[in-house]
Amino acid sequence: MSFFNDVERELIVTRRTEVAEDIVALELAASNGRPLPAWTPGSHIDLILGDSVERQYSLCSDPSDRDAWRVAVLREPAGRGGSVAAHALREGDLVRARGPRSNFAFDSPAAGGVRFVAGGIGITPLLSMIRAAEASGADWTLDYAVRSRARLPFVDELAAYGDRVRLHVSDEAGRLDASALVASAGGDPIWACGPARLLDALGAAATAQTRLHIEPFTAAVLPDPVRAEPFEVELMSTGEVLEVPADRSVLEVLESHGVFAVSSCREGTCGTCETVVVEGEVDHRDRVLSPAERQTSPVMMVCVSRAACPRLVLDL
Ligand code: FES
Incomplete structure (x- = not known):
């Protein structure tokens, strides 16, 4: 981790767009007008949204754009502070941030295919990976599970990729079949982000040959520690x-x-x-x-x- 990625910087909201039900996209630029740090597909930033309230959001814009970053925020059902505060941001507001940093680095394969799998707001880190895969000429597909079409963000961006994108809309009986998807991937790497239920299903279907890269956006239910004593x-x-x-x-x-x-x-x-x-x-x-x-x-x-x-x- 670079020290400089832990430096707080002040950003200004340059654009705020409701991109789906309960999902807002925020475009953020440096408040001093300088270029933003470089980042790679799969990176995230920490937004500091109040005292002791920090949340990580994947960058979902074009990594070559050093003038602005874009994040998308789902309003969480329980109204937890971070998402409510992010939704309350308006164009012109200032917000502090750290990063970018990456725990989900993506390498577009030189040959063969790549399978992307997203659930809900888990589409965000995959958007920049898809852009990289497309630019490299990779044979890629995206299977994207959403609860309803009203909850589907970035419709135009995804539609531009044509039939590479397969939607699975659960209220239209279009649930994603994780086992079939893993089986059809063969030796192609799978990059997946979404709720634990989706990632667990992919993990359960994986075999020794499956090249599965996952990023959860919720914490795991932890097993008991190996060592109970201090x-x-x-x-x-x-x-x-x-x-x-x-x-x-x-x-x-x-x-x-x-x-x-x-x-x-x-x-x-x-x-x-x-x-x-x-x-x-x-x-x-x-x-x-x-x-x-x-x-x-x-x-x-x-x-x-x-x-x-x-x-x-x-x-x-
Ligand atoms: S603070 Fe996020 S992994 Fe520890």
Whole structure:
């Protein structure tokens, strides 16, 4: 993660569009008129929407456009603060943001096909990937599941791709068949984003040959920790040892001892709090690292992951 991606910047809402029922698209430019940082398909930004309210939103515009970013925000049913505050933004309003950063980096295949699968607002990170796949000449398709046509954003953009886009509208009996989709993908990579139910169905249908890349937009229902009792974290820079009780996260313990740790979602989905582990075995509980990354990358998300051993040494 780049330090500069953790710098807060002030953005101005240059355009606000209701793109579907309960979904608003916001175009954001730097308030000082300077170009925005570069980003790659699959990246997201953190919008700071009030005291202690931050939300991650995928960038869904053209990465080559350094003048403006676009995000789309679904008003959440329970009216949780982040989405309500984002919907309340109007053209001309200022909003602070960090990023972009990416936990969902996309490589358009040089040959063969690529399958995109989206559910609801999960279309957002895929839009820029689709743009890249189209530009590279890849043979791509999108299967997009929505509850109703009223909830379908970016209709014109998707229609321009013709029959590469297949809609599955559940109130028209058009539910997406995850098993059939995975089987038809063969060796083509699948890039999917959406609610846990959709991603779990794809995961359940996957075989050893399936090349499945997923980005959840909700936190997982976590299993019980490997280790129920407290454990220790040692800070490599000072040698200080902190105890992490069973009912607190590593992040909370760090913060309560004045140790600076950047965080955002605090539920294991954004990757902001990634911390290098120098020693010890981690009980990974995030939805950022893939199974392979858990084996090869000496890092953990301190907001949710815990120790599977008595002590972890962290590069802090
Ligand atoms: S703060 Fe988002 S993964 Fe930890």
